Amino acid sequence: MKVGFLGAGKMAQALAKGFVAAGLTKAENVIASCPKSDNYLLEDMKKDVSGCRTTHDNLEVVEQSDVVVIATKPPVVPKVLQEVNPAVRPHNLMMSIALGIPIRNLEQMLPRKTRVIRVMPNTPSLVKAGCTVYSCGTSTLEDDGQLAKRCFSSVGYCEEVAEVLIDAVTGLSASGPAYIYLMIEALADGGVKMGIPRPLAYKLAAHTLIGGAQMVLQTGKHPGALKDDVCSPAGCTIEAMYFLERSGVRGAIMEAVVSAALKSKETGQRN
Incomplete structure (x- = not known):
């Protein structure tokens, strides 16, 4: 070929x-x-x-x-x-x-x-x-x-x-790596703020996202169920999840996918 x-x-x-x-x-x-x-x-x-x-x-x-x-x-x-x-x-x-x-x-x-x-x-x-x-x-x-x-x-x-x-896939998976890199950077920054050396913080953050993705793909469980498995009653993870939900992180990510998808559609209409 x-x-x-x-x-x-x-x-x-x-x-x-x-x-x-x-x-x-x-x-x-x-x-x-x-x-x-x-x-x-x-x-x-x-x-x-x-x-x-x-x-x-x-x-x-x-x-x-x-x-x-x-x-x-x-x-x-x-x-x-x-x-x-x-x-x-x-x-x-x-x-x-x-x-x-x-x-x-x-x-x-x-x-x-x-x-x-x-x-x-x-x-x-x-x-x-x-x-x-x-x-x-x-x-x-x-x-x-x-x-x-x-x-x-x-x-x-x-x-x-x-x-x-x-166009929707463009907003999700084609643009998605940028969202993931932002998350990795933010996770690492949080770790650095709490005293973790930056090179180690980047590795921990990246491996954490890889591990989470593999759990979704290999177990076949709903992401929400996997999240619940990590959230012990009155524990630190559920406290963090409460903060994320209160801060509108879930809605912001959804809006990011929608805005990228609409931009892709708009680009196609111009060409």
Whole structure:
């Protein structure tokens, strides 16, 4: 499988590295492009995927690829797709990880009957702990969805969803790592305030979140039930939970997901 990336940012680098490591393709079958002004991204791509090819010519990427990952910023997508239109052929599968842009818009920007899949990964794909969803376009083949799942499962968890859910997923899991980093920083700051050395506080906070997530996934228990297991009567944890609830933390996190989802939807309407 020959894989091309229109755009060579961090996510493209993570996916290329993951695809090669999983044996889905070979490094010499990967090609990525970006503007000359961002040449450092191509240098980073070559470091992450030794033996891959790079170019400043978007047409070359499409001409030399079976699967093309659209990995540019949303405002650039219309211009880039207009540029590569002459090179798109029936054998090309176009996978877009561009924020917010609906399948119908992508299909309108590309030749008729182009096979399009919209994908929303997140940055932990860099460490093969990603969380990705995808939706297939109107002209995709049955094998295309299976290929998308294989590709993105190589860098973490992957699931097919109805496209109507992708903006919501963007607010939850695509933006979610930022919320988690904020929590880790805040937990660590609290530990430092109480005398824990900062390097240790960061490790304790990060491992605490990893452990909590694994408990949810491996036990299958409701998060609320797991929370109750930690909260002893009149104990320190229930006291902390009372403070969090009184401070509106639960509502603030919900609002964060909603606002990010609405922003994704708004971005798609502009492009």
